[in-house]
Amino acid sequence: PQWHRTALRPHEWVALHGAHFGTHLMSVPVFICPTIVSQSIMAAIPSRVILPARRFASSKVVPHGPGGRSSVSGIVATVFGSTSFLGRYLVNRLGKIGSQVVCPYRGDELEVRRLRVCGDLGQIHFNEYNLLHEPSIADSVQFSNVVVNCVGSSMTSRHYTMADVNIDGARNVARAAREAGATRLIHVSALGADENSTSEFLRTKALGEQAVREEFPDATIIRPSNLIGHEDKFLNRIARMQQLPGPFPLPSGGEAKKMPVNVVDVAQGIIASLSEPASVGTTYEFCGPNTYTMKYLFDYVGETVRIPAWTIEIPEELNFAARIPYTLSGIARLSSLPNKEEFYRYATSDAPQGNLPGLSDLGVTPVPLEKIAVPVLRKFRKHVYHDDVMDDSTL
Numbered sequence: 001p002q003w004h005r006t007a008l009r010p011h012e013w014v015a016l017h018g019a020h021f022g023t024h025l026m027s028v029p030v031f032i033c034p035t036i037v038s039q040s041i042m043a044a045i046p047s048r049v050i051l052p053a054r055r056f057a058s059s060k061v062v063p064h065g066p067g068g069r070s071s072v073s074g075i076v077a078t079v080f081g082s083t084s085f086l087g088r089y090l091v092n093r094l095g096k097i098g099s100q101v102v103c104p105y106r107g108d109e110l111e112v113r114r115l116r117v118c119g120d121l122g123q124i125h126f127n128e129y130n131l132l133h134e135p136s137i138a139d140s141v142q143f144s145n146v147v148v149n150c151v152g153s154s155m156t157s158r159h160y161t162m163a164d165v166n167i168d169g170a171r172n173v174a175r176a177a178r179e180a181g182a183t184r185l186i187h188v189s190a191l192g193a194d195e196n197s198t199s200e201f202l203r204t205k206a207l208g209e210q211a212v213r214e215e216f217p218d219a220t221i222i223r224p225s226n227l228i229g230h231e232d233k234f235l236n237r238i239a240r241m242q243q244l245p246g247p248f249p250l251p252s253g254g255e256a257k258k259m260p261v262n263v264v265d266v267a268q269g270i271i272a273s274l275s276e277p278a279s280v281g282t283t284y285e286f287c288g289p290n291t292y293t294m295k296y297l298f299d300y301v302g303e304t305v306r307i308p309a310w311t312i313e314i315p316e317e318l319n320f321a322a323r324i325p326y327t328l329s330g331i332a333r334l335s336s337l338p339n340k341e342e343f344y345r346y347a348t349s350d351a352p353q354g355n356l357p358g359l360s361d362l363g364v365t366p367v368p369l370e371k372i373a374v375p376v377l378r379k380f381r382k383h384v385y386h387d388d389v390m391d392d393s394t395l
Contacts, residue, residue, distance in 0.1 A: 069120045071098035075274065078102040078141045080173055081150030083111050085231055086188065089267040090148060095119030104129040104140040131169040137176040146274060147177040148186040154201045154341040166204035167211055174215035185219040186270055187212045191285055191350055193223060201341040220279045222270060224286040225350050228369060229263035230376055238301045239380040240336035247310045249322040251347030254295030254313050259287040259350045262367045265359055272362040285356045289366045294346055304373055305380040319347050
């Protein structure tokens, strides 16, 4: 849509600018203006006037309708990272409640067009942008009252470093949201973000939080643990690694503790935070309801896909040696293998601070891993085991 200009008909132009002609047409209803304005005034006005851009306040969007995709929620949201794992679920949830959603993208249009069906006709919009190009970011948020940043990177690519994405990109989005007058900014970080961490990913995520707070003090920060779901890179990756020849080295003896959380619960928690006044300027930790060791998770996935888990438990003192192959491979690694930052997190326990609110504070009950693992992992089974039902009590 051509958002940068507003085309008005002559009688609409007179209703807005009649005072310049010495009249009091501002108080006259628009629909009777053509019948009361003199021909001389109408002749002086172009047949179609193009006015400069004007930003409509979010309060002009009045929520109405019974609820659902064909209603109007009053939310006009820009979701950066809309094609990511979490972003896709979030766009769907926003569209489900009748929101207008802007989906900035920097890749192929084919990657984002599937999101068009997440909302009613005309409710999902796409805008090309670059995370380090501030004008394109500003163009994406200029009409939004809610901005969500789901962009993050756990590896350095050919075009972006982790600092570019997790710090500079986060700062650019927060600044653009503030300058555009957005009322809410949701920034997705990571559980365990710490500026003193030896993990570059967790360190840059913590510095990104600071950058967001500097630009948008009322931002809501979400720190999710490992996301699980049908397209995740946690359970699916463990299952793919078990199909490869040879054992997988489990750092820290497989004793690192994880609290994986369902991606649907995280998306619902973000939606719930938009209507929660206490969430303004608050940091949340979104974790699953149960805690598992990495050893248990590998065994559980192996039992679910009917492929015995073959692992070697590496002592914590030798974690650095087991990490070397994943460090040297860099970008040229198999997608089924973790990168060095992901391998580091396999060796590190999830450590919620405990004093920060979570999903339950937003009225969301997190779903345990066992409830969704079989639907997620069934595709890795051989055909003779495909329809088996696993009894969780045997583990």
